[in-house]
Amino acid sequence: MNIWRDFHGPNAGYVLELYERYRQNPGSVDAATRASFARWTPAVDGAPAVAAPAIGKIVGAVTLAQAIRTYGHLAAQLDPLGSPPPGDLSLEPTTHGVTEEDLRRLPASLIDAPFVERVANALEATQALRAIYSSTIGYDYGHIRVPEEREWLRLAAESGRFRPPRDPINPEALLERLTQVEAFEHFLHRMFPGKIRFSLEGLDMIVPILDEVIGEAAEARIHNILIGMAHRGRLNVLAHVLNKPYAQILAEFKDLTRGRTRLDGIDQAAGDRLLASWTGYVKYHMGARRALKGGEPLNVVVSMPPNPSHVESAYPVVEGMAYAAGTQVDKPGPPRFDPTVSLPILIHGDAAFPGQGVVAETLNLSRLPGYHTGGTIHVIANNQLGYTTNPKDARSTLYASDLAMGFEIPIVHVNADDPEACIESARLAFAYRTKFQKDFLIDLIGYRRYGHNEGDEPRFTQPLMYEKIERHLTVRELWATTMITRGLIDGGWPKKLMQNRMQALQRVLESLHPEVDLVEPQPKAPAPGAARRVQTAVPAQRLRELHASLLWVPEGFTLHPKLERAMQRRGTALATLDEPGIDWATAEHLAFASILEDGIAIRLTGQDVERGAFGQRHAVFHDMKTGKVFTPLQALPQAKAAFAVFNSPLTENAAIGFEYGCNVQEPGRLIIWEAQYGDFVNGAQMMIDEFVASARAKWGQTPSLVMLLPHGYEGKGPDHSSARLERFLELAAETNMRIANCTTAAQYFHLLRWQAALLEADPLPLVVLTPKSLLRHPLACSSLWDLAEGRFKPVIDDAQARQRPEEVRRLILCSGKIHVDLVTSGHRAETPGIAITRIERLYPFPADDLRPVLDCYPKLESVAWVQEEPENMGAWISLRPHLGALINGRWSLRYIGRPPNSSPTEGSSAWHATNQRTLVEHAYDLNSAIAEDVFISLKET
């Protein structure tokens, strides 16, 4: 072959390069190109082996075919409103040095495709490829790096195995389904004009797509199908996919109310209080659950968890639910995940998908150990608008789905007006997910019949688009026309179907009974007195046995020398009953071990939790010689349930959402998330506001997620000091969570055990501010006795001052690490008139535990709240009214701490040390003449 004569410009170089690659390694070029090169013998010593022009044309035909496969979606007719596709030069034959005539002269067999037997030549073969790749589906797979997956996807598209006629659909059933979907919207529109429902119209095919996926999943005996969905079309999906009764939806639309019911199991006052805290939520965000019963398959539950308005925020939660549902934890050791148990389906908005960071975070979880759900089916409900914003202002990518490419998720873009293409996409998605246990994305491109909501005027901002939409037939009408054209139904049938549905809805509306039809989730009442009755102490002998098991490592396992020494030190921690030798991490391990022995599974995640951000935990050991890992809590002979520990990705928002999902799905497991530094929890403020704090009031969910947040002012600057305690306290109301700042290892031990014991009886999220430098501080260490005999104390009084209560003039109240700064100060011994009491549980405020402390100092003159956080942060603002009520004017109440500031603390450690010293001095200054709150200077001196 004479390459320079047969090919021109870059093509020549490209073909040479391609051929050379093929020669060196036939596997390095794709299958189609390989097949073509295999059919001709290349030139030897410059002598042409095949007719020279043919070779150039052959290669042109092959590269054209390849371009259609990779870029054909750019010429696909994806927009039901008819906007022209962007196209691509590589789809033109001339770009590859061939003409239609050339292609007609070449054999079809050049193009390696399942249909080549049925076409006459290469032109027909490329036309067949165009009909597949540039039709109403755009297969967007070029970014998949695994050849086996690419090949599977190519064959799936080119064989037509998921579409009629090879895989038939029931056209009548589809028409009836589309009629249900459309009638529902029409009816609401007519009966409740102007009421918000976030109509599905324009994307009606979502319901048949879900039908298809759920049907396939049920046949595959997937037990748990979880659908995450935002506002758009949610009511329609609730009605038709989740079978939420029409009567209930219509009663909600009519704003009917039913009498408040009493809650069982608690007294009237507590019940009324619980109901008073119940706010409920708007109808288009409420959840639902449907059990598919009878016949085969059995035991399939389809659920749509409730979600807040914050678009996309619920999706890591849904993923966590799916993961937990598929995870077995009833045996000791690591948890066992079965990808065939549950299926998450997430329906996204086209503006929200690229715009909300939580989407990228959630996609990044999809293939990580400890987060992998066996593959999620994503559908972008792409109506080509976000509120009033056009795609060009909403994303920097061509497609709304492009973000998924980085995660190697196959994408199909599909025109929502072509039902057969949509059904094919759903089948393909499920089959791919089943085969590869990976995510798949359907970019369902439709339109939005009304404004963002039904009260909005879309012509203010999209006048031309809505001119088209007004004239555009619905997908039901289009499908009915197709059926009539195919001779499947007569012309009057679609109208008749529609009338029947409208009449059925009318009958439901006319016979509503709020008492029966309105079903509100009721907040679950805690078991009365459960929290008081819990025993958290563990007998010393049992603790010693657990400790011995935790110190065991397999024969021949080589620990890091430093860890070896640490283990030896740990070995003696429980030797005596009353030596305070148990540090934070040892207490945590003992708490975990005893909880596992009690049969409660534990899942601990967060950034670097295996080692612990401060090198304190070492839940996983690494063999110095082999690199093998060993997790003592997974080898614990006493354990009766699984222990999971996973380093999370560098993510807070989706990570907490995921754990929240695990927690609400399987509330009997102790789920713990740890922040690297508590400061970074504010990256997940949305999850905390919307789920952790308020899900009980809005949706009746009863989370019990534990969040460990390292907190304490140690001179590390504004972003390594504060877990923003004030934000949690601000969100605390109606006993919606527990917030603690423990100062000893034993307190932490008892708190963890307390939480585990209350998972079912009195579940509440638990926020624990945990230490950093105090992790190993002698004053934070506890004795075996403290663990074996003690309990969690919401308030710890000053044992020294209690010996001489009549000397005390000032009672300092504080919480957390500042206590250690105060009691280790040189002023402590010189100022016997000061007692220092720790509040270890900040919420619920422990009034009953604090009252006797206040009453036991007869000569008390003042009470001071001392904190290291600025006045507008920390516990002061929330605690002040509680303290004021307890003090009730008997003594003055002072604040001693940093003045208000927008930043949590100083940027330099020297400056921090100065202020911390000043703070402690003020706290001990009994002669301070300042009657009001005492401020320390924030200026460096």
Ligand SMILES: Cc1ncc(C[n+]2csc(CCOP(=O)(O)OP(=O)(O)O)c2C)c(N)n1
């Ligand atoms: C986090 C968040 N920011 C803003 C909003 C307000 N909002 C609600 S829907 C919406 C547009 C969403 O567009 P898209 O994702 O395309 O979904 P569509 O409504 O078009 O179905 C906006 C901005 C919100 N609900 N959540």
